[in-house]
Amino acid sequence: SPWLIENHTGTTWFAEDIRSRVYGLANSLSIRWDLKENDVACVYSPNHMGNFVPTPTRFILKQRGPEYPIAVWACHRLGVVVTPANPNFTVDELVYQLQATGARVLFTHPDSLSGAKAAAEIVGLDPAAIILFEDISSQDIPHGHPVVAQLVKAGLEQPTHYLEAKLRPGEGRTKLALLCFSSGTTGKPKAVALPHFAIISCILQLALAQNINGRNAEKGRYRSGDVAIGVLPFFHIYGMVANLHWAIFCGMSVVVHGKFDFEEMLKSIERYRINTLFLVPPHVVLLSKHSAVKRYDLSSVRSCSAGAAPISQELTAEFYRALPNSRLIQIYGMTETSTAISMQPPGDTPTPGSAGCLVPGMVAKIVKLDGTLSTHDEPGELWVKGPQVALRYLNNDKATKETFTDGWLRTGDEVIINKKGELFVVDRIKEILKVRGFQVAPAELEGHLLNHPYVADCAVVGIPNDFSGEVPMAFVTLSEEAKKLADSGNEQVDHIKATIEKHVSDTKIRYKWLEGGVEFMDTIPRNPSGKLLRRLLRDQAKERVHNREAKA
Ligand code: ATP
Ligand code: MG
Incomplete structure (x- = not known):
């Protein structure tokens, strides 16, 4: 092929x-x-x-x-x-x-x-x-x-x-193959030193992960002869490893797109009978919600792997309504691990919202806030060890020391691992809000908001508050459905916004609610792999709250 x-x-x-x-x-x-x-x-x-x-x-x-x-x-x-x-x-x-x-x-x-x-x-x-x-x-x-x-x-x-x-035996462990940059979600992108050994290990780990767990699982497997879509940017570790290393190792064909265009992707799927998709969550949102999907024959699609940012339970359900014959495979990983830390094994029925199980060869511990180790079902920072882990950051001793600690890689992500060994990403530790002493994960509230048919995209950030320390506030963009209703004159924009405001004020997940209210915007800032850039929204949030107070 x-x-x-x-x-x-x-x-x-x-x-x-x-x-x-x-x-x-x-x-x-x-x-x-x-x-x-x-x-x-x-x-x-x-x-x-x-x-x-x-x-x-x-x-x-x-x-x-x-x-x-x-x-x-x-x-x-x-x-x-x-x-x-x-x-x-x-x-x-x-x-x-x-x-x-x-x-x-x-x-x-x-x-x-x-x-x-x-x-x-x-x-x-x-x-x-x-x-x-x-x-x-x-x-x-x-x-x-x-x-x-x-x-x-x-x-x-x-x-x-x-x-x-x-590459003599052992040498590849330190011989560099790639200097990939992290996405710069939390600050300036860091150059990650990835040796040949890490890239090759990552590919073998993905292969093992699906073979160990994937017996008789037709839908979720990657096989020789598969046809994959190459829409992810090759400059990011995920697009690079998925299309240039993993797909080729498996013997797949890759249909390469210069850049992402949703309709072009749908056309390619129909034209080349593409069965394997490597995507990020914003693409999954489009596949699940966009009306253009109905105009194309997507029956060839068997698996859709998505990584880089979380996919909520609600989005998973919508995806299966749109593409019932395929399998959504969540991948969790980072540039520092040559991509995958965990993935959903094709043979199992995963718990919705989980990012799968650790890939073979990966050792993990979860460190709680107080420094003690967590047992199952308790959240804490994920530390990992494995052959696919990078050596260091380039020219950045401070970050290297903080992240590569005693042979472990600190992911900076708060996760929970359940008794089945499934991993759930709660949020980045840096993003977790402290509201009256309670930990509130913005991602959890966002997942809930996305559930509403009028909400296309959203972001929750913390705003300073004298009483609570900080409180969560939401930014929302209106969905296609909401815009259509407004354009057709069936609904007033103000009424649509009021509906969302009510949904926001009703959003209570135990002690967590969106006390900071909601603000509307045209597009929520995300980087090319679909990661929410909350750091860019914090200043805007303060400004909008200031304006609100001035008005009041
Ligand atoms: P920087 O390190 O420069 O701030 P970044 O962490 O976004 O940027 P990447 O290496 O591209 O750079 O992304 C890795 C991070 O992406 C993970 O640490 C995690 O926070 C997030 N992530 C990746 N996959 C998933 C997933 N399936 N679910 C939730 N979060 C994910
Ligand atoms: Mg990072």
């Missing part, structure tokens, strides 16, 4: 074609750019498979090739460390990543070229070190090429496959 499929043209690449392109580029990187083991290469591009020239009637493929994966694999072949950058980065952000990682070359797509050039100039990178995806294939030096033959003849080392030939 094909390895990679470009979604606009349907152009397919088979393993052999890609392999020869990877070897050709690796030769070229070694000979023309003098890249060596442990050098760093930055990839600054959307998931593009080529460059398209739009004409009035159709798209013409100007340059063909799955350039992003080829660049990454060619670097892996040479032992060159890859640092993928967000294509939406500003010049300053790219400069930060180039400086932090000491990248020697910069792969980029024509769309990102001007930003790449500006950043390269600031960090003093030679313009020749910018490698344009458009030019990659013309730079290939294939195996039979005289330059390569001469090198071999002269006894100089010929580039070899790093993983096949150079």
Whole structure:
């Protein structure tokens, strides 16, 4: 089966074609750019498979090739460390990543070229070190090429496959493969040092997780011959490992999309009979609620894996109403664990809302607020140990010391593990509010609000309060349904808002309620993997409360 499929043209690449392109580029990187083991290469591009020239009637493929994966694999072949950058980065952000990682070359797509050039100039990178995806294939030096033959003849080392030939036993534990950045949800993104050993372990752990628990489970399994959708950004660890490492290891084909477009994704699912989805929660929300879903044949979908942020019980139920023949697999993990810490085993019927069981080889303890260890069903911070855990943060001793402690990785997440071994993410510890001395997890209140048909998205943040210390307040965006009612004149917007206000004031989960009331906004700030950026909302919350008080 094909390895990679470009979604606009349907152009397919088979393993052999890609392999020869990877070897050709690796030769070229070694000979023309003098890249060596442990050098760093930055990839600054959307998931593009080529460059398209739009004409009035159709798209013409100007340059063909799955350039992003080829660049990454060619670097892996040479032992060159890859640092993928967000294509939406500003010049300053790219400069930060180039400086932090000491990248020697910069792969980029024509769309990102001007930003790449500006950043390269600031960090003093030679313009020749910018490698344009458009030019990659013309730079290939294939195996039979005289330059390569001469090198071999002269006894100089010929580039070899790093993983096949150079990685001696034990060495991969510390040899870096990727410098991926965390999402920057709680602060500035951190560069995470991931060795080959961690990435390979992560893939094997995912394979074991589904084989141990997945006997006879047809729906949730990943198999050779599956067709997956590649809409997650490759610069994030989840998109990188799912599409460029895990899918390929399993023998799946990946239909690659340059960037996420919901209808384009639905079209691809129908056209290529895609059965495996790697998504983040905002995509799951669309699949579960969007009216366009009914216009496409999605009957091929067997599994939908979603990670990076929580999925509520309510959303899970809606997903199954929309796609009853598939299986929703929650994955919980972090950049520091090469993706997965836990996943829902395909063979079991998981408790709704759970993020599955620890993947094999992962050891965990849960440390309560008072420092003692928790038993089942008691919340506390999750600490983990395992082969897929990163070595450290790059150039950040303080964060490394705080997070990588005595051989454990502190996740910073509050979780509960039940007696069945299922893990539930309560919230990030940094986000948990203290209301009159009680711990309140914003995520729990958000899950409840999302239940309401008028609520499309929401975020709960703490606002300072003299009496309680802080109190939870909600931001809400109106759903398609609410907007339709308003547009058709069947409902007044004020009435819709009043309905939501009532729902908010009725929201009481034991001692937790939304005392801070509700504010409406057009879009809730989230990063590309769907993580809520509550830190950006806190200032706005204070301002809105201030305005409310002024009005009163
Ligand atoms: P930063 O560390 O820079 O603040 P980040 O933690 O969001 O950003 P990532 O490594 O991309 O960066 O995300 C890992 C975090 O995402 C986890 O620690 C957890 O808080 C959250 N997360 C991931 N998967 C899930 C899930 N299935 N359910 C709930 N939360 C999740
Ligand atoms: Mg983090």
